[in-house]
Amino acid sequence: MISNDLNTEFWVITDTHLIADSLHDNGKAFKLIQDTSQGKDLNYQEVALTAFCKMANEKKPSAIIVTGDVTFNGELLSALRFQEIFSKLTDTKILLLPGNHDIFDGWARKFKDNQQLYAKQISPDNWQQIFTLSYDCALDKDNNSLAYSVQLNPQYLLLLLDSNTYGYKPASGAPKTAGKIGTKQLSWLKKQLEYAHSHHLRPLLFMHHNLYVHNPAVNQGFVLDNAPAIRQLCQQYNVKVVFSGHIHAQNIIGPQKLTPTTEIVTSSFCSYDQAFGVVKVSPTSVRYDRKKFNMIPFLTKKQRQNYVLTHFHEYLKKIQLRNLSKNSDQKDPLADRKFQPVNKLLIEMNYNYFTGHNHISRSQLNHLYSSTAFQTLLQERPRFSEYLKTLYDTTEHTNLVSEIKY
Known part of the structure; x- marks a missing residue:
């Protein structure tokens, strides 16, 4: 259990898309990638995430939860750098789940001069080994995926799912945009929901892909392929909140028809205005507030000259x-x-x-x-x-x- 306090605060960020500074020389090839990265910042994420950790050490949320696409394109060195940055947290747990760009992504690259060179990819085993501090918090783990559960406090159970589709060896092509909760993981999820029900815990779900359609014109590859099955479980076990990412857009959808679940998507941390969600749980409610991260107070003296x-x-x-x-x-x-x-x-x-x-x-x-x-x-x-x-x-x-x- 992370906290004994019934009134607990945690933060949510998503789609940080960190590429380690050691993977590029800021040369021609890297600048081309930055210019074609669909609005992501690739230059300053090490600085931004380090500053974010400093703020967390000051404000002390119980946890920071990252709902996938931790790395730019699944570079092993980027995952290692992310963990190194967040290892500086003092009173806050870091809990991560993978996105479609994290595991065996065939686009993993390092950049030198005008060249793109292959970079070592992240395997599922690498992921658990690198982020051992997250998995050490687990109440239970799914042996067939990277999903795990964490008891937040005496009343809330966090279920961090793996909604991604990846193979068993390094890939050579583009990562798959679409995702689903596999059959075995679905069985594990149901057992976790049964556990929550029998122990009077309120389940909160976290995943990269979406439960609902957030934009009627653009949604292919974003909504879980088997979303109806997840919605049925949410209905059966009265899951009231799901947090997801993937679409990079700030969007909240309330309960739909028979599904009692509100889905909250926080916009990408590496784009727009550095959004993060502040979530406060209590015996009577879960409250989410979108905040914009102001990193100036947490920059070094030298960084403030930039x-x-x-x-x-x-x-x-x-x-x-x-x-x-x-x-x-x-x-x-x-x-x-x-x-x-x-x-x-x-x-x-x-x-x-x-x-x-x-x-x-x-x-x-x-x-x-x-x-x-x-x-x-x-x-x-x-x-x-x-x-x-x-x-x-x-x-x-x-x-x-x-x-x-x-």
């Missing part, structure tokens, strides 16, 4: 906007200067959606839809029509805070 590090969210937004601009400007009519307002609209809509700040009034939405920029966007990019209309929410729902009552 403009990028002291204006890090500005830097992250520029990376994201540059990524979206490149995607929108390549070989199509929107590249023309007269379409810059259209590009700006597309970029801002995406940014607001991925950070969870996408709630506007119906009148604001109608004004947006009738604007010249939006109409031009639909005309020039008809294939985006359905997606664009999913980016704003006019309901009273929020993606930033959730309180689940017991």
Whole structure:
């Protein structure tokens, strides 16, 4: 048991995508990868995660839980560096589960000058050996996957699942985006839920892939292939909260039909505005609050002399906007200067959606839809029509805070 306190706080981060500094020389090949990394920061994650650990040592949450894609593309050295950084935690446990980019990822690379070179991949055994501090906290482990359970306090049981599809040897191709909870792990999960029920513990689920569809236009490969089976277990055992990642977007979905479960996805830590979730459990509720990490107080004196590090969210937004601009400007009519307002609209809509700040009034939405920029966007990019209309929410729902009552 991690804590004897009935009122316990833990933090959630996801999709940190750390690539160890030792795997690149900041040369031509690495800069190309940074420019095509879909808005991820690859340059400063060692600094950011080290600062995050310093904040944890000051504020002392009971645990930090990482819901997958710990590494950039499954480089063994990146996992070792991640563990080295988080080994500095003093009063906080680090609990991790793998994402689709972590185990036997054929894209694992190191970068030298203008070359991409193969890097050693992470095996399932490597994962458990490197993150032994996490698995040492386990109440129980699944022998057929990297899933394990941890008792948080006298009332809550954490179930950290392995939703990824990987082989038994190093891979040569791209990692599989889709995932599922395998048959044997599903049996293990049911036993854990039975244990929680018989011991009057409230189960909280953690996994990389999603339980629900979070965007009706873009969801293939993100939702578990066997999500209905997991939802059935959630219904049977009254699982009220699931935490996941994978989509890089801040999104919360409440209970659906017969499923009593709220699913909370925190946006990627290496993108946007360095989001993390603060979760407070009590005898009567689980409360989640999305926070933005301000790392300036936890930088060294030398690091504070670096403009990028002291204006890090500005830097992250520029990376994201540059990524979206490149995607929108390549070989199509929107590249023309007269379409810059259209590009700006597309970029801002995406940014607001991925950070969870996408709630506007119906009148604001109608004004947006009738604007010249939006109409031009639909005309020039008809294939985006359905997606664009999913980016704003006019309901009273929020993606930033959730309180689940017991």
